[in-house]
Amino acid sequence: MANIIIVEDDINLATIYKQKLTEGGHSVTVVSDSEAVKQILAAKPNLVLLDILMPNVSGLDILREVKADPMGSAIPVILLTNVAEDVSIAKGLQYGAYGYLLKSETTPDQVLSRVNMALEETVPAAP
Amino acid sequence: MDFTTLSLGLVTIIGTLAGIAGYFLMRRKFERELENGRAGQVELAQKAYETAVLKEIGDRIGYSLDGAKIVEIVSGSLGKLLPYSAVSYIILDSKENKVRFACNVSETVSANFVREVKTKMLAAVSEMNQEPLTDTGVDEAISGAILDDTLTDKVASFFNLPVIISGKLVGLINVSSKLPGQYGEKNTEVLYRIAKQASEAVSRLQEVLENEKGKLAQAVDSLSDGLLMVDTKYQLAIINHKLKSLLGVGDKPEIFDIVNALSGQLDLRTKMEEAISRGEASVLEINFKEKTLQVFADRVMDRENTKPIGVVVLFHDITDARALERLKSDFTSMMVHELRAPLTSIKSSVEILKPEGQKSENTKKYLGIIDSTSQIMLELVNDLLDVAKLESGKFDIVAASDDLGAVIKERAESFEPVAAAKSLKITVDIEEGLPQGYFDKIRTKQVLNNLLSNAVKYSESGAITVSAKKEVVNGSAVDILVSVADTGIGIDAEDIPKLFSRFGQLAAGRKAGATKSSGLGLFIAKGIVEGQGGKIWCQSQGAGSGSTFYFTVPIAKVEKRTARETPIVFSTKKVAQA
Amino acid sequence: MSDDSDYKNLLSDLIKKQMVMLGPSVALAKARKVTGLTVDDAGQVTAISGDPQEALKALAGEYMALSGQIAQMTLDSLLEKYPGIKKQNS
Numbered sequence: 001m002a003n004i005i006i007v008e009d010d011i012n013l014a015t016i017y018k019q020k021l022t023e024g025g026h027s028v029t030v031v032s033d034s035e036a037v038k039q040i041l042a043a044k045p046n047l048v049l050l051d052i053l054m055p056n057v058s059g060l061d062i063l064r065e066v067k068a069d070p071m072g073s074a075i076p077v078i079l080l081t082n083v084a085e086d087v088s089i090a091k092g093l094q095y096g097a098y099g100y101l102l103k104s105e106t107t108p109d110q111v112l113s114r115v116n117m118a119l120e121e122t123v124p125a126a127p
Numbered sequence: 128m129d130f131t132t133l134s135l136g137l138v139t140i141i142g143t144l145a146g147i148a149g150y151f152l153m154r155r156k157f158e159r160e161l162e163n164g165r166a167g168q169v170e171l172a173q174k175a176y177e178t179a180v181l182k183e184i185g186d187r188i189g190y191s192l193d194g195a196k197i198v199e200i201v202s203g204s205l206g207k208l209l210p211y212s213a214v215s216y217i218i219l220d221s222k223e224n225k226v227r228f229a230c231n232v233s234e235t236v237s238a239n240f241v242r243e244v245k246t247k248m249l250a251a252v253s254e255m256n257q258e259p260l261t262d263t264g265v266d267e268a269i270s271g272a273i274l275d276d277t278l279t280d281k282v283a284s285f286f287n288l289p290v291i292i293s294g295k296l297v298g299l300i301n302v303s304s305k306l307p308g309q310y311g312e313k314n315t316e317v318l319y320r321i322a323k324q325a326s327e328a329v330s331r332l333q334e335v336l337e338n339e340k341g342k343l344a345q346a347v348d349s350l351s352d353g354l355l356m357v358d359t360k361y362q363l364a365i366i367n368h369k370l371k372s373l374l375g376v377g378d379k380p381e382i383f384d385i386v387n388a389l390s391g392q393l394d395l396r397t398k399m400e401e402a403i404s405r406g407e408a409s410v411l412e413i414n415f416k417e418k419t420l421q422v423f424a425d426r427v428m429d430r431e432n433t434k435p436i437g438v439v440v441l442f443h444d445i446t447d448a449r450a451l452e453r454l455k456s457d458f459t460s461m462m463v464h465e466l467r468a469p470l471t472s473i474k475s476s477v478e479i480l481k482p483e484g485q486k487s488e489n490t491k492k493y494l495g496i497i498d499s500t501s502q503i504m505l506e507l508v509n510d511l512l513d514v515a516k517l518e519s520g521k522f523d524i525v526a527a528s529d530d531l532g533a534v535i536k537e538r539a540e541s542f543e544p545v546a547a548a549k550s551l552k553i554t555v556d557i558e559e560g561l562p563q564g565y566f567d568k569i570r571t572k573q574v575l576n577n578l579l580s581n582a583v584k585y586s587e588s589g590a591i592t593v594s595a596k597k598e599v600v601n602g603s604a605v606d607i608l609v610s611v612a613d614t615g616i617g618i619d620a621e622d623i624p625k626l627f628s629r630f631g632q633l634a635a636g637r638k639a640g641a642t643k644s645s646g647l648g649l650f651i652a653k654g655i656v657e658g659q660g661g662k663i664w665c666q667s668q669g670a671g672s673g674s675t676f677y678f679t680v681p682i683a684k685v686e687k688r689t690a691r692e693t694p695i696v697f698s699t700k701k702v703a704q705a
Numbered sequence: 706m707s708d709d710s711d712y713k714n715l716l717s718d719l720i721k722k723q724m725v726m727l728g729p730s731v732a733l734a735k736a737r738k739v740t741g742l743t744v745d746d747a748g749q750v751t752a753i754s755g756d757p758q759e760a761l762k763a764l765a766g767e768y769m770a771l772s773g774q775i776a777q778m779t780l781d782s783l784l785e786k787y788p789g790i791k792k793q794n795s
Contacts, residue, residue, distance in 0.1 A: 323771075
């Protein structure tokens with residue numbers, strides 16, 4: 001039902017999340033960190049799953065850029081991380097992330113339900 | 128005259144002569160004996176005097192090692208030993224660069240007399256030091272009988288007594304008289320001897336002192352920490368090489384050089400003042416020139432521990448230690464991150480494969496195994512992260528007022544399935560009206576998880592009882608006591624201390640436990656319980672008779688609940704490496 | 706012999722210095738204890754009988770008993786003025 005973009009450098013995990021979300025009825029695209037901002041602003045998805053720790057570009061920087069742009073400011077972004085105490089989470093929430101989840105503690109099922117909850121709660125900006 | 132009369136006359140004359148000669152001889156003998164006797168008496172008196180003075184000097188030396196004191200004592204105690212008009216001394220104070228002249232007049236003389244004494248003494252000192260010493264800047268003190276300028280007596284006889292300590296002339300004593308010929312070898316001998324002995328004793332003591340000081344200086348200098356010591360006047364007493372190079376203050380710094388070098392990072396003056404007045408050692412961490420230093424300040428007491436004689440400040444370089452800690456912490460974080468990612472992928476993949484929908488039982492079984500083992504490994508990684516946090520003091524406890532009973536009930540319920548699988552019964556006994564506890568809900572759940580899973584793991588049959596009640600001491604409730612009792616394999620008394628260490632898993636446990644665990648669970652549980660302000664311990668009658676684990680949780684204070692909106696965050700102190 | 710007069714002068718200088726340092730009566734008394742030395746009241750050595758070297762050693766010894774190293778230093782600096790006289794091994 002929704003268009004979702006996943007920004008995650010771990011191919012395995014990206015594959016798993018894409019599989020699960022596709023089974024949940026969504027249309028999923030996985031993009032690289034260097035292309036992320038461009039692609040998000042171009043595609044204007046209904047939701048973004050954004051990994052924080054990535055090799056080329058920091059997830060937080062991507063988040064800020066997207067949120068700064070009028071095209072992207074309304075898109076809900078869920079941050080993905082592996083370390084709960086990371087100060088980046090707090091910063092991310094400050095920058096306007098919708099929420100976060102701990103990859104190691106969240107089963108694919110739970111990821112899907114979180115995504116669906118977020119989609120229900122946020123009404124996409126009228127174009 | 129006839130012959131008889133002549134001979135009689137001769138005999139008489141000779142006899143008389145003999146008598147007179149004899150008389151004189153006898154008198155000579157008497158006088159000599161008297162002289163000897165008198166000399167003997169004088170000698171005795173001299174010896175007595177010598178002993179007394181030496182004893183007084185010895186006593187006084189105990190208090191202060193001072194050449195000047197010898198000069199004063201000897202001149203002050205001349206007493207009746209010698210006849211004199213005035214006894215004076217000159218003390219050369221090298222520390223304060225002063226020359227002091229003091230004259231005690233025992234019988235009235237003129238001011239000129241005193242001046243003459245002073246001149247003679249200055250000449251003697253000049254000769255001894257082979258360097259002229261003038262009258263300018265010499266402190267003068269005259270005491271005793273009054274001076275009478277109408278008198279014209281000159282210094283008719285005198286002698287000088289030098290006091291030499293460790294090869295240096297420290298002072299000169301002068302005994303002068305307006306009568307000539309008062310001082311010969313005999314009556315001055317004892318004084319020279321005393322002065323020499325005292326000087327030698329002091330010199331020897333000074334040598335020992337220098338030696339000990341030298342040894343101490345060496346020991347202090349070879350310390351790997353920077354050290355300085357000041358006296359009660361904040362004068363620098365000791366500073367070692369390490370500190371000089373740490374601070375970059377050169378070879379002979381003054382105390383203000385050091386205070387300046389540290390200004391901005393550390394108020395050294397205040398720290399030292401606090402140490403002297405408060406008497407408790409203080410520790411402080413400062414950053415100095417890209418180094419991290421731990422600074423300890425403590426006061427030094429005198430030997431009888433009655434009053435402070437100074438402050439010692441130690442500078443311990445922990446830059447490397449801190450860097451290592453950061454490295455370890457960064458490494459741990461990195462490892463945790465790196466381990467979690469693939470494990471998560473493994474576990475998640477299993478879920479995607481939908482084992483419930485698999486037709487093959489084998490596939491179902493092995494998918495199940497992959498799922499559970501990857502779960503165990505994820506938990507192991509979590510444990511490792513917790514241990515790293517405990518060890519580095521970064522383990523945070525976020526406590527709040529909450530219903531402990533409810534938490535216990537919920538956890539016990541979640542263990543029902545696994546317990547039932549082993550035919551174990553879980554009973555929960557929460558005391559009626561249990562007060563609110565003050566604890567970190569998530570972490571306490573972690574503790575309960577660990578204790579319950581251990582109870583299930585190490586019991587083959589029987590029951591597990593979880594209870595919570597308040598502990599009352601002297602009529603008031605002090606905390607909540609939680610216990611988890613099982614009827615399992617039990618623990619030997621000698622193994623109990625090891626349980627809560629990082630290497631807690633016991634051999635027996637390893638055998639009994641079908642599933643492996645990290646053995647870190649109890650170590651972490653201890654960190655959590657103690658971080659909340661409680662205690663954790665274990666009781667067991669020994670192998671085969673079950674065990675009971677206890678831990679305490681503080682009671683929420685009613686005032687706390689209304690006063691605070693945000694919960695207090697505790698950080699555990701560095702947990703000792705067990 | 707010049708040697709002899711050197712010794713007389715050296716000893717006289719020594720005694721005179723000691724008279725300033727220790728006092729005339731004590732210095733002279735000590736000097737007169739040395740066998741073979743004849744000293745006048747001004748501290749001048751008028752005659753040496755016997756080995757002058759021995760006399761010097763004895764005199765130095767007497768003074769060192771009273772003023773220790775200072776006597777030694779006085780003697781050493783005097784010896785520099787009289788190179789003809791061998792330095793004592795103290």
